[in-house]
Amino acid sequence: MNAFRLPVGPPSAERADAARNREHLLKVAREMISESGVRRLTMDALAERAQLGKGTVFRRFGSRAGIFAALLDDADRTFQQQVLYGPPPLGPGADVTARLVAYGRARIEFLLEHHAIERAALDRNQQVTIAAGGMSTTHIRMLLGQARREGLLHTADIDSLAMQLAAALEGPFVMYLAPEENATAGPARRAVALADSWESLVEQVLKVQ
Template sequence: MERPLLPLGAPRAERADAARNRRHLLATARTMLAEQGGADCLTMDALAERAGLGKGTVFRRFGTRAGIFQALLDDDEQAFQQQVMAGPPPLGPGAAPLDRLIAYGRARIAFLLDHREMARAALDGSLPVPAGTETPLSRTHIRMLLGQLRLDGVDLPMLALQLTAALDGPLLFYLSNSDLTESTDIQKRMTRAWEDLIQRVCGG
């Protein structure tokens, strides 16, 4: 297993009842999203009622409706990061750097498209782009893989930044509703374009 890509640090101490409520609320929120087919159904009041908890408990845990989606995204982001750090190759360790870079782009695009409604619902005015700013994992991981490729004469930090920008949050702003609903192969086209970009940049 590789060293962690991000310093996760010690988890913040949390009372057992608070941790239990958090898990229950997130599980309830996921059930509501799955049953009702969209982010619009998930409100603070509806979540509190469905979870059988007071509205004050929900507010203390998440702060705002957007905070619910931010927490859901954070959970899924942590699971995604674990796949990158310790999952099977080529996304996880054990494959050639170029193959891992291509696999990372494919997986990240799929993650963003799958979470697009959740990411937009997580915006509350304090986050500049969906799902926050860039995900630190992306630039760190891409920079590491570019370094393993030993590209001559390349400004690796800047190249990693530019490739990260091609994947993370802002990508969702460039896709219109018609792009997402009318084009059934949008994910295939995007992953194919990412592979072509990486092959050209890295000379593969």
């Protein structure tokens, strides 16, 4: 596929190759995970299945944990796009209570689906970086600000409340659930229960009539 290159010079061509390899590797990695979970996904197995050299896999991801970190980064970006620009109620356009409920439900589904990958993305010497980035805190804070402007909330300190609600949402996956409760396969009952519980928590905080 490298014939007929346009004369853009070696750096760009190299970059395009790298990006293509990365996409291809991530796609193959996703296939392997959906077939047999995260355990079987090693650098060697990925290189073989993707029909690329081990050196290429190493250059792209650095380590086995790096593969999972890249997968997670990719998934996180997609999730953010849906929240910021996707259809309502997750995206803009629905009323604030519906958006807060939808965000929680979508986030719980995301956390459930990606928990095994998040674990695998952790290097030995990293601590508590799961669910980092604080997207939940930022987004919830924005919606609480809107709710306050609309008279649905009379809390002065929405920073603290946003932090606590974000923790209520993500914390059970990070802090309390046993690994087997974080199963990736199928719609786990616990996640459904947590999503329903999130909905009533939101309704109580926002004084829905």
